[in-house]
Amino acid sequence: MAELDLIAAIRRLLPDPGPDLLRGPGDDAAVVRTSGLSVTSVDTVVEGVHFDLDVVSPADVGHRALAAALSDLAAMGAAAKQAYVALVVPPHLSAQDAEELVEGLASLAGLAGVDVAGGDVTSGGELVISVTVVGSARDEDELAYRSGARPGDLVGVTGRLGGAQAGLLLLRGLAAEIDPSVRRALEERHRRPAALLSLGRDLVRAGVSSMIDVSDGVATDAGHLAAQSAVAIQVDLPSLPLADGFLHVARAVGIDPAVIAASGGDDYELLFTAPPERVRAIEAAGQVTWIGAVTSGQGVTLRDAAGDPVEVTGYEHGRA
Amino acid sequence: MAELDLIAAIRRLLPDPGPDLLRGPGDDAAVVRTSGLSVTSVDTVVEGVHFDLDVVSPADVGHRALAAALSDLAAMGAAAKQAYVALVVPPHLSAQDAEELVEGLASLAGLAGVDVAGGDVTSGGELVISVTVVGSARDEDELAYRSGARPGDLVGVTGRLGGAQAGLLLLRGLAAEIDPSVRRALEERHRRPAALLSLGRDLVRAGVSSMIDVSDGVATDAGHLAAQSAVAIQVDLPSLPLADGFLHVARAVGIDPAVIAASGGDDYELLFTAPPERVRAIEAAGQVTWIGAVTSGQGVTLRDAAGDPVEVTGYEHGRA
Numbered sequence: 001m002a003e004l005d006l007i008a009a010i011r012r013l014l015p016d017p018g019p020d021l022l023r024g025p026g027d028d029a030a031v032v033r034t035s036g037l038s039v040t041s042v043d044t045v046v047e048g049v050h051f052d053l054d055v056v057s058p059a060d061v062g063h064r065a066l067a068a069a070l071s072d073l074a075a076m077g078a079a080a081k082q083a084y085v086a087l088v089v090p091p092h093l094s095a096q097d098a099e100e101l102v103e104g105l106a107s108l109a110g111l112a113g114v115d116v117a118g119g120d121v122t123s124g125g126e127l128v129i130s131v132t133v134v135g136s137a138r139d140e141d142e143l144a145y146r147s148g149a150r151p152g153d154l155v156g157v158t159g160r161l162g163g164a165q166a167g168l169l170l171l172r173g174l175a176a177e178i179d180p181s182v183r184r185a186l187e188e189r190h191r192r193p194a195a196l197l198s199l200g201r202d203l204v205r206a207g208v209s210s211m212i213d214v215s216d217g218v219a220t221d222a223g224h225l226a227a228q229s230a231v232a233i234q235v236d237l238p239s240l241p242l243a244d245g246f247l248h249v250a251r252a253v254g255i256d257p258a259v260i261a262a263s264g265g266d267d268y269e270l271l272f273t274a275p276p277e278r279v280r281a282i283e284a285a286g287q288v289t290w291i292g293a294v295t296s297g298q299g300v301t302l303r304d305a306a307g308d309p310v311e312v313t314g315y316e317h318g319r320a
Numbered sequence: 321m322a323e324l325d326l327i328a329a330i331r332r333l334l335p336d337p338g339p340d341l342l343r344g345p346g347d348d349a350a351v352v353r354t355s356g357l358s359v360t361s362v363d364t365v366v367e368g369v370h371f372d373l374d375v376v377s378p379a380d381v382g383h384r385a386l387a388a389a390l391s392d393l394a395a396m397g398a399a400a401k402q403a404y405v406a407l408v409v410p411p412h413l414s415a416q417d418a419e420e421l422v423e424g425l426a427s428l429a430g431l432a433g434v435d436v437a438g439g440d441v442t443s444g445g446e447l448v449i450s451v452t453v454v455g456s457a458r459d460e461d462e463l464a465y466r467s468g469a470r471p472g473d474l475v476g477v478t479g480r481l482g483g484a485q486a487g488l489l490l491l492r493g494l495a496a497e498i499d500p501s502v503r504r505a506l507e508e509r510h511r512r513p514a515a516l517l518s519l520g521r522d523l524v525r526a527g528v529s530s531m532i533d534v535s536d537g538v539a540t541d542a543g544h545l546a547a548q549s550a551v552a553i554q555v556d557l558p559s560l561p562l563a564d565g566f567l568h569v570a571r572a573v574g575i576d577p578a579v580i581a582a583s584g585g586d587d588y589e590l591l592f593t594a595p596p597e598r599v600r601a602i603e604a605a606g607q608v609t610w611i612g613a614v615t616s617g618q619g620v621t622l623r624d625a626a627g628d629p630v631e632v633t634g635y636e637h638g639r640a
Binding site: 026031038050072076086130137140 | 350395438443446460463531
């Protein structure tokens with residue numbers, strides 16, 4: 001597909017921009033009105049590394065690329081404003097597939113109220129989607145960083161874990177005895193993750209001390225909070241909230257469910273810490289589960305039901 | 321090279337951030353102070369499409385990727401503030417080459433006063449560098465769009481054209497009788513283009529009506545101005561200011577010099593239009609050459625010394 005045709009298709013497919021966007025695609029750069037703080041993140045996905053078009057549709061790929069980027073803004077508590085999309089389009093991607101990818105992305109942009117304000121389309125040997133998202137906040141009080149966890153804080157997580165990983169295993173053909181509607185829900189969880197933008201803002205207002213999105217698994221992402229906050233984090237594996245049907249999948253794959261749940265990526269739930277006096281306000285903000293505690297020290301310890309440490313290394317959560 | 325090692329190397333190589341950057345690399349997103357207008361552009365380069373590591377060094381690639389993105393801000397008249405860099409790193413790129421690429425980019429960022437505030441590093445099959453740059457302006461009066469050209473305006477260009485294209489031909493081994501210092505200057509022009517950020521701002525202040533950077537050649541880029549402004553543009557080929565040594569290279573390659581000069585990309589000079597009463601102010605802003613005129617109508621006409629139209633299609637300017 002010619003780059004210019006795809007660019008024209010992109011413009012046609014994008015929702016109408018909001019009032020902050022003074023110049024969108026078509027000029028040397030986009031121009032937007034700003035004030036306060038600008039919050040920016042970049043997320044890049046590569047065919048064969050982060051996704052496989054035999055497993056997910058082009059529209060899923062577009063949705064997931066934007067959702068993964070927006071999830072970083074959710075984890076800051078920022079309001080999402082614009083997205084800029086760089087596409088490297090290989091010869092093996094048909095024009096229809098390229099348009100479907102853009103449709104998947106544009107559809108989520110519309111739902112999230114995000115203007116796709118610019119980007120770049122170029123040819124290349126493999127499909128790459130790099131999404132830069134820009135959010136805003138009035139001041140730093142409206143944001144949560146990775147570095148704010150303090151000894152004595154509790155560790156919480158939103159929603160349920162493991163669904164995206166279980167969905168991927170099912171999409172790849174894993175045979176599991178599982179109710180068809182539960183199966184569909186798990187697959188959907190992988191194909192169309194949500195970015196928890198309003199929940200992220202509500203959690204900041206409710207007083208979380210640090211926050212990150214669960215993109216690489218609770219074990220790894222808790223490690224980022226621990227490192228940036230210079231604290232130790234304990235996670236109690238039996239406390240992890242598991243997606244419906246997850247245990248069936250874990251049984252079929254023959255791996256300890258807690259290990260998969262702690263190391264499975266792409267859930268895009270929010271992992272956070274909070275001082276005990278904020279527990280009630282946080283529980284009022286949304287569905288959260290308390291899964292551990294912050295102490296002085298460093299690193300992450302995962303504990304089993306007996307309180308003994310568990311190693312989760314050795315299970316590749318397999319993003320592709 | 322492991323992604324985390326490269327990320328650590330990137331942080332080590334980057335210049336210290338300015339005071340607007342509240343959070344840089346290491347959190348879910350970067351946080352910067354803003355006000356007025358934010359001006360954002362994305363530029364992506366792919367190995368084998370936009371560059372070839374047999375012809376330019378990894379440091380050149382890093383420099384060129386950032387320069388190409390910053391050049392879009394120059395063409396708007398925006399002040400450059402932050403860059404976000406997405407890297408797809410293939411197995412065939414050595415750790416040393418990856419670091420050199422980042423050094424080349426970081427070095428230009430330092431010179432341009434741009435904070436590399438975030439990004440993303442992932443593995444993939446081919447080297448891709450996607451750079452999102454963010455600039456600022458107080459209001460739209462400080463910016464030039466592609467859409468402001470009006471019938472009666474003159475067409476001008478900064479600097480000299482064809483140097484980057486001639487340099488690329490020489491780097492690829494073209495045999496041309498040419499003074500060694502002139503040859504080096506042409507090659508440097510390809511390897512290390514400048515982004516004309518302060519000249520762009522000066523030209524807006526001096527009253528240009530529309531502006532674009534010459535990334536795809538004067539013929540193509542004048543076409544963008546004409547289309548966005550809904551006007552016709554005539555360019556007089558004999559008026560094009562040519563880089564020193566350019567004629568030697570054009571002779572060696574056996575193609576009409578004016579055709580190469582009009583279609584050669586990657587010069588990153590600024591092409592603009594301005595009403596006649598702004599000519600003196602614009603000439604005071606920097607080295608400019610008047611190369612044509614805006615009329616009513618549509619499209620671009622390139623004219624030879626006799627004033628007859630010339631076709632430049634058929635010469636591939638060959639970005640790789």
